[in-house]
Every structure is written in C-alpha cells, then in structure tokens.
Amino acid sequence: MSNKPLTLAEKLWRDHLVVKGENGAPDLLYIDLHLIHEVTSPQAFDGLRLAGRGIRRKDLTIATEDHNTPTADIHLPIADATSRAQVQALRDNTAEYGVRIHSLGDKNQGIVHVVGPQLGLTMPGLTVVCGDSHTSTHGAFGALAMGIGTSEVEHVLATQTLPLQPFKTMAINVEGTLRPGVSAKDIILAVIAKISTGGGQGYVLEYRGSAIRALSMEGRMTICNMSIEAGARAGLIAPDQTTFDYLKGRPHAPEGADWDQALADWSDLVTDDGAVFDKEVFIDADTLDPFVTWGTNPGQGVSLMDSVPDPESFSDPSQRAAAQKALDYMDLKAGTKMKDIQVDTVFLGSCTNARIEDLRAAAEIIEGKTKAPNIRMMVVPGSARVRLQAEAEGLDKIFKDFGADWRFAGCSMCLGMNPDQLAPGERAASTSNRNFEGRQGKGARTHLVSPMVAAATAIRGTLSAPADLEQ
Amino acid sequence: MEKISNFTGIAAPLKLSNVDTDQIIPAVFLKRITKTGFEDGLFANWRQKEDFVLNQEPYQNASVLITGSDFGTGSSREHAVWALKDYGFKAVFSSKFADIFLGNSGKQGLIAGVISEADTEKLWKLIDENPGVEVEVDLPSQEIRLGAEVVSFDIDEYTKWRLTEGLDDIGITLQNEAAIAAYEAKRESWKPKTLPAKGV
Numbered sequence: 175m176s177n178k179p180l181t182l183a184e185k186l187w188r189d190h191l192v193v194k195g196e197n198g199a200p201d202l203l204y205i206d207l208h209l210i211h212e213v214t215s216p217q218a219f220d221g222l223r224l225a226g227r228g229i230r231r232k233d234l235t236i237a238t239e240d241h242n243t244p245t246a247d248i249h250l251p252i253a254d255a256t257s258r259a260q261v262q263a264l265r266d267n268t269a270e271y272g273v274r275i276h277s278l279g280d281k282n283q284g285i286v287h288v289v290g291p292q293l294g295l296t297m298p299g300l301t302v303v304c305g306d307s308h309t310s311t312h313g314a315f316g317a318l319a320m321g322i323g324t325s326e327v328e329h330v331l332a333t334q335t336l337p338l339q340p341f342k343t344m345a346i347n348v349e350g351t352l353r354p355g356v357s358a359k360d361i362i363l364a365v366i367a368k369i370s371t372g373g374g375q376g377y378v379l380e381y382r383g384s385a386i387r388a389l390s391m392e393g394r395m396t397i398c399n400m401s402i403e404a405g406a407r408a409g410l411i412a413p414d415q416t417t418f419d420y421l422k423g424r425p426h427a428p429e430g431a432d433w434d435q436a437l438a439d440w441s442d443l444v445t446d447d448g449a450v451f452d453k454e455v456f457i458d459a460d461t462l463d464p465f466v467t468w469g470t471n472p473g474q475g476v477s478l479m480d481s482v483p484d485p486e487s488f489s490d491p492s493q494r495a496a497a498q499k500a501l502d503y504m505d506l507k508a509g510t511k512m513k514d515i516q517v518d519t520v521f522l523g524s525c526t527n528a529r530i531e532d533l534r535a536a537a538e539i540i541e542g543k544t545k546a547p548n549i550r551m552m553v554v555p556g557s558a559r560v561r562l563q564a565e566a567e568g569l570d571k572i573f574k575d576f577g578a579d580w581r582f583a584g585c586s587m588c589l590g591m592n593p594d595q596l597a598p599g600e601r602a603a604s605t606s607n608r609n610f611e612g613r614q615g616k617g618a619r620t621h622l623v624s625p626m627v628a629a630a631t632a633i634r635g636t637l638s639a640p641a642d643l644e645q
Numbered sequence: 646m647e648k649i650s651n652f653t654g655i656a657a658p659l660k661l662s663n664v665d666t667d668q669i670i671p672a673v674f675l676k677r678i679t680k681t682g683f684e685d686g687l688f689a690n691w692r693q694k695e696d697f698v699l700n701q702e703p704y705q706n707a708s709v710l711i712t713g714s715d716f717g718t719g720s721s722r723e724h725a726v727w728a729l730k731d732y733g734f735k736a737v738f739s740s741k742f743a744d745i746f747l748g749n750s751g752k753q754g755l756i757a758g759v760i761s762e763a764d765t766e767k768l769w770k771l772i773d774e775n776p777g778v779e780v781e782v783d784l785p786s787q788e789i790r791l792g793a794e795v796v797s798f799d800i801d802e803y804t805k806w807r808l809t810e811g812l813d814d815i816g817i818t819l820q821n822e823a824a825i826a827a828y829e830a831k832r833e834s835w836k837p838k839t840l841p842a843k844g845v
C-alpha cells in the first residue's frame with residue numbers, strides 16, 4: 175500500500191474497490207448496505223424479473239415504507255390508489271425475494287434515513303446506497319453514502335456492486351462555537367448559501383472543524399443530509415467517540431471481538447495529515463445566526479436577522495432572474511424583514527430534522543407557551559421508534575397541549591406525495607430540506623428552517639428565532 | 646438497450662436554467678410501478694400553461710432538447726429520464742447537468758451532451774429564427790448539425806461507448822463475478838447484516 179496521505183473519502187473508496195476501471199470505465203465498488211423504499215424500487219424489481227435475475231445479497235438489503243404513507247389513521251388502507259399500489263408492490267417484491275421489510279405499523283418503520291442509523295446498520299467504513307438523494311445522511315457516520323437511481327437500485331440488487339466514477343473532494347471547515355439558538359441546520363443552510371446549489375457538484379464534501387466535532391450524531395446527520403442540496407454526491411464526517419457511543423448497543427452494532435476489531439478499523443477513518451482536498455471552504459461558527467430561506471432553492475437563504483434580498487443586488491444575470499422568479503412565486507417583496515414574514519403552517523419533520531433530538535429541541539422551546547392563532551403545526555417523527563421514544567419522554571403531550579398535530583412517522587409534508595400537503599399559496603416554515611416550487615404541494619411556499627426556529631415561529635406566527643421569545 | 650449512433654429530429658429550446666427534477670416530473674407522477682408511460686408527467690406543471698414551449702405546435706414532436714445550465718438538479722428520481730424518453734426525447738443538451746441526472750441518462754439510453762453556454766445561446770437563436778427546424782445529432786462524432794452550423798458536445802467516453810453499443814450495465818458488471826466473489830470472501834466480519842433481523 176502506498177504512503178500517500180489520503181482524505182477520508184479516498185480511503186473509503188480504496189477499501190471498497192472491486193475492479194479498477196480502465197480507459198475511462200468507472201471503478202466497480204462493493205456496496206455494504208442497500209436501503210430500499212417504495213418509490214424507487216418497483217421498476218428495479220421489475221427489471222430483475224424481466225431479466226430472470228435474483229438478489230445477490232438480501233442479507234445486506236432492508237426495506238421500509240415512507241414516502242407514500244399517511245401519518246394519520248395508519249390502520250386504514252392507504253386511500254390514494256397509486257400510493258397503495260406502490261406500497262403493495264414493495265410488500266410483494268420483498269416477500270417474493272426474501273428481503274427484510276418494516277411496514278407501516280411496525281415499530282421499525284420510518285423514513286429510510288432514520289431507520290438505518292437507529293437500527294445500528296449504518297456505521298463507519300461502509301458504503302451505503304439507497305434510491306433516494308438524501309442517502310448522504312449516512313455519511314455522518316464516516317460511511318460513503320450515496321443516492322442512486324432506480325436502474326442502479328436494480329444493479330445493486332443483482333450484483334451488490336456499483337460502477338462509479340471517482341469524485342473530487344472538498345473540505346468544509348467549520349470552526350468555533352455555535353451560539354445558543356443556532357444549530358446544525360443553520361450551518362448547512364449557510365454552507366449552501368455560500369457555495370450555491372451547484373457548488374458541490376462532482377465533490378464528496380467532508381465536514382471538519384471544532385464546530386462539527388461538537389455536534390451530536392443527530393446534528394451531523396442533519397448536515398450530511400443536505401449535502402445533496404449543495405449539489406454534492408455525498409457528505410462525510412470522520413467517526414469519533416461521539417459516533418462510537420451512538421452505535422454501541424444498537425441492535426445491529428458489532429459485539430464482542432467484532433466490536434474491538436471494528437474500533438481498530440474505524441480509527442483509520444480520518445483524513446491523513448498532509449492529504450490534499452481539491453477545494454476548501456471555511457465557515458465561522460461563532461458569528462453564525464439562525465438561517466432561513468427566502469427563495470425556491472436551498473441556496474437562496476439569509477440570516478434570519480436580514481431582509482429579503484433585492485434581485486438587483488445579484489450581479490450574475492441568471493441569479494438575478496432566478497431571484498426575481500423566486501420572489502414572485504413566494505409572494506415576497508425585496509427589503510421585507512425575514513422576521514416580518516407571516517407563515518400559515520409549521521412543519522417539524524423529514525429525514526433532515528425529525529430525530530429525537532430535533533423533537534426535544536422544539537419541545538423545550540414551546541413547553542408552556544401558546545401557539546400563534548394563525549399557525550397550524552404538524553409534528554411528524556422520523557420513525558415509529560422516534561415517536562415511541564418521544565411519547566416515553568412526554569414530548570407528545572407538550573406538542574398536543576401546544577395545539578400541534580402529533581402524527582405517525584413518514585416523509586409527510588416534506589414532499590407532495592402523500593396526504594400531508596400544503597394548499598396552493600400556503601406558506602410554511604419547514605424543517606425539511608427542499609423549498610422547490612410545488613415541493614410541499616402545488617403552489618405551496620416553503621421557508622426552510624431549523625427545529626428551534628420552527629418552534630419559535632409557531633409561537634410568534636412570523637419567522638422567529640428562539641431569542642425573540644425573551645423580548 | 647437500443648444502439649444509438651446518429652439521428653435527426655426537431656429541436657426544442659427550453660430557455661431556463663436550474664430546471665430541477667421536480668419540474669421535469671412532479672412528485673405526484675412518481676407513484677406508478679411500471680417502467681413506461683411517464684410522458685404525461687413531463688414538465689406537467691409548465692405544460693398547463695399555453696405558452697410553454699412544448700405546447701407550441703412545432704415542438705410537440707421534438708426529440709432534442711436544448712436547455713439552460715444546471716439541468717436535472719434536485720432529487721435522484723430516474724423518472725425524470727424516463728419522462729423525457731417516453732415523451733420522445735432522444736437527446737438533451739445543456740452547459741451543465743446535475744451528476745445524478747447525467748448518470749441516469751447514460752444508463753437509460755438518453756444522450757445528455759454538454760455544450761458551451763455560447764453554443765446554447767447560438768442554437769436557441771437559430772431555432773427561434775426557424776421554429777421547428779430539424780437538427781442532426783451525431784453521437785460518434787459528438788456533433789449537433791443545424792444546416793451549416795456545427796456544434797460539438799461533450800460526453801464521457803465510457804457513456805458514449807455504452808450508448809453506441811447499447812450495453813446493459815448489469816451484464817457488464819457480471820463479467821467480474823470472480824472479482825466480486827473474491828472481495829466478498831475477505832469482507833470484515835464486523836460489517837452489518839440485515840438478516841437475521843435484530844431489534845424487532
């Protein structure tokens with residue numbers, strides 16, 4: 175083995191190389207964990223059947239239902255016929271091929287990116303894929319985790335490998351200490367605003383620095399989750415004691431001698447001193463404010479203390495046009511203070527921010543407070559287990575007393591695919607990851623926010639920081 | 646997969662940048678479980694507007710799309726490529742594509758060629774001057790020909806080879822069966838298995 179210093183991403187790549195591609199052909203990489211859900215898998219199973227192929231490693235494959243599933247009355251048949259058909263197809267396909275599935279009503283059901291980590295299946299040193307772009311979430315453990323398309327899902331099912339072109343590497347250095355009321359979500363929104371939604375294209379991002387080290391696994395997952403919003407193929411954080419503590423004792427975490435061996439192997443999962451990134455970005459955590467979006471892509475964000483920008487302030491003509499189009503869609507005027515924007519709905523949910531810590535952070539802020547009368551609030555745990563845990567801690571009661579709607583687990587309002595949708599023109603403060611036109615329902619307007627900002631907004635009725643509540 | 650070399654078709658100008666996959670095919674169309682029939686989902690929200698380019702008569706039968714930069718950003722949904730193909734598009738040209746979209750296109754037999762921004766503008770102008778004009782897309786020589794104008798496009802060598810040979814991904818990989826088995830034989834024992842299920 176050569177002694178050239180390597181970045182973490184390069185080590186993960188090296189460790190999974192099955193065949194080195196020649197003459198421009200991609201490298202063939204082994205896939206350690208394949209997560210499946212109902213939207214991107216039916217055609218993959220169809221393809222297998224048509225070609226008469228089987229699944230190579232069903233013991234490295236797991237399925238859950240999330241995108242289409244309702245978050246209320248889950249005992250009833252799914253009302254929408256096509257949603258029902260997709261979920262049924264997943265159940266039929268997994269039964270036919272012997273793949274483990276956690277269906278609606280099962281205590282391990284939930285958003286695929288919440289389920290993998292909580293079962294202890296996501297761990298350092300793996301390659302993880304799923305037919306969903308937010309697979310980047312799992313990079314928080316020091317795993318190379320990538321979203322793939324349906325034909326790649328079929329490829330992994332059939333071969334447990336994936337042909338991939340090497341990526342470039344980018345270091346995102348976040349140094350300093352976050353102020354109270356500022357969280358991981360604000361870091362990643364600020365990163366995307368800084369490098370733009372195309373800035374990460376072709377790169378694997380490695381988040382580094384003291385502010386990242388200080389984050390819990392939940393916070394790290396929030397950051398890696400939205401790497402894809404910066405256009406990156408994956409996001410990574412080197413594993414450390416926080417990672418190991420999170421994993422230990424989880425159902426599928428290694429035990430005994432395997433645990434010791436794993437710890438030894440994982441200790442190498444850091445970027446070597448002297449390794450060179452293709453690009454480096456620096457973010458100062460000390461001065462970071464809560465961050466919110468004003469436009470229709472996740473890069474169109476500002477500090478919550480700022481105002482809606484003037485399209486004329488963008489020197490790049492296509493950005494200027496995009497800003498104007500976004501303001502029209504969002505029905506916002508340049509110069510309006512972000513904190514004066516009144517919202518209709520607060521959505522606390524999605525694979526970005528619906529883990530237990532996110533619910534705790536929001537509950538702590540709203541406990542004993544009164545909801546603004548103009549607000550409807552929906553709280554959707556990321557998984558059935560998160561829901562159970564929250565109920566054990568009494569968080570559900572805090573949300574319900576506040577007047578929020580306490581739901582069952584799923585993707586919910588993160589995308590307009592299940593019954594939880596915004597009405598045309600409705601404005602939401604949402605802890606999810608995408609504010610595209612129509613993402614949360616046709617004509618819906620989305621402001622991406624952190625769980626703490628979501629909670630403060632539900633109390634005040636306008637976009638707000640927790641600090642605003644004390645005044 | 647069908648082999649592609651060169652073809653002639655109507656080119657439609659989509660003068661927008663940052664066309665994300667939610668615009669190419671809104672989420673509501675993703676629910677089907679078949680691999681075909683997604684043509685009605687293509688740009689579904691925009692197609693409700695009469696003045697949208699694909700609603701203009703010469704472009705209803707377009708098979709080549711010339712679009713602005715950052716095409717196919719957002720979600721990884723392969724349905725975006727299926728919808729374009731089912732509608733009848735054989736090639737899309739832009740100065741910049743999202744990585745996942747680019748990968749999905751190669752696998753599904755859709756040419757996603759990169760042209761310069763200047764060439765994008767030039768093609769838009771030529772099409773505007775002559776709506777419904779046919780272009781010749783020549784994959785082996787990586788050229789788009791419109792009358793006397795020739796614009797060259799980039800496509801990586803490997804994808805080009807696959808498209809021209811009409812090769813299926815899985816078949817290519819399975820030629821490496823011995824290497825895959827050898828890799829599996831030395832995988833670490835601490836790596837997780839989903840079966841037998843724990844924590845249920």
Ligand code: SF4
Nearest residue numbers: 308524525585588589
């Ligand atoms: S919560 Fe949203 S982003 Fe996450 S997997 Fe579901 S739909 Fe995708």
